[in-house]
Amino acid sequence: MMLTVSYFSAPILNFGDFARYGRSRADITRGNRWGLPVNFLAFIALTVSTIALTGPALGARLTDPVETVARTDSATIIVLAILAFMLATAGINVVVNFVSASFDFSNMAPDRIGWRAAGTGAALFSILLTPWNLYNNPLAMHLTLDVLASLIGPLYGILLADYFLVGGGRITVADLYIHDATSRYWYRNGVNPAALLTLLLSAGCANLVLFTRLAGAFPGLSWFVGCLAATLAYPLLSRRRTGGAPFRHGPATSPDELR
Numbered sequence: 001m002m003l004t005v006s007y008f009s010a011p012i013l014n015f016g017d018f019a020r021y022g023r024s025r026a027d028i029t030r031g032n033r034w035g036l037p038v039n040f041l042a043f044i045a046l047t048v049s050t051i052a053l054t055g056p057a058l059g060a061r062l063t064d065p066v067e068t069v070a071r072t073d074s075a076t077i078i079v080l081a082i083l084a085f086m087l088a089t090a091g092i093n094v095v096v097n098f099v100s101a102s103f104d105f106s107n108m109a110p111d112r113i114g115w116r117a118a119g120t121g122a123a124l125f126s127i128l129l130t131p132w133n134l135y136n137n138p139l140a141m142h143l144t145l146d147v148l149a150s151l152i153g154p155l156y157g158i159l160l161a162d163y164f165l166v167g168g169g170r171i172t173v174a175d176l177y178i179h180d181a182t183s184r185y186w187y188r189n190g191v192n193p194a195a196l197l198t199l200l201l202s203a204g205c206a207n208l209v210l211f212t213r214l215a216g217a218f219p220g221l222s223w224f225v226g227c228l229a230a231t232l233a234y235p236l237l238s239r240r241r242t243g244g245a246p247f248r249h250g251p252a253t254s255p256d257e258l259r
Contacts (some may be wrong), residue, residue, distance in 0.1 A: 002220025003142060007096075009223055013155055014100035036038035098122060142220075144190035149223035154199050156223075157230025162195070174189045194237040202229035 011018075022028040054062040062068045098119060105118035113121075134141045152235040163169065175183040179190070187193065206226035 002223070003145050006145045006220070006223045007154070009152045009156060010100070012098050013152060013159070014103070017099050017103050027184065058240075097126065101126075123163075141153040146210050146222045147207075149220075150203050150210055150226050151199075153206060153223035153226030154202035154230040157202060157227040158195050158234050160199055160227075161231045161234040165231075166238050171215060196235060198230050198237055201233055202226045206228040 011095050019028055022031075030126050050065070050068070051063055052061065053062060054068055058068070058071050062071070063083075066085070071079055072078060102115055102119035102123035105121055106113045134144055163171065172184055175185055178186075180186065185192075203226055206229070208220040210222045
């Protein structure tokens, strides 16, 4: 369960990459409702049922779907399974890994790097990481997800604290696209020192749990520790930067900006 939270926390952070294409809030809500809880619970039910049935059908309880298919003697089932594995792998990687990385690389130099070129570069770079070596070792895969969660959790906590606790639930959309000192979000030369310091401190707390004896007693909690630490630390550091008063984004000037 903890690893699932760590895994899905990444698309939570870049949800704006998908929401930007939504025609309305209702469309986004409906897509999330069917695509996340309903689809996820249905997939869990299918997975658990399949694992339970491998015992009486194949004589051993198998948790690896590839091994399950390999023990069947039907060419039709094997072909269908290969197609299903390919579609599932492509689908989940496009949503979770490809879109966010493509936008990130493109935003580094949007005038020179198009979204398709950035996506191609992200795909090539992912090959250099040899992810198949991680999946061959469950311990390495778990450690990778935990380390990733120790960084993503604090980022999520900073976003929550900045919007709800520091910004009062308001945001000025127009200022997000102003790249000079007139923007509310210019901070210090375009960098938010409170956010960076919060990230370092909270990630350190998360890794303290991950790489010490606490990991045995509290496995998989790096995301929660980092998120909680960031949510508590960021408002305090923001107040310190502004001389004791919380930094307020200011009132939004239109209903559109409130969204």
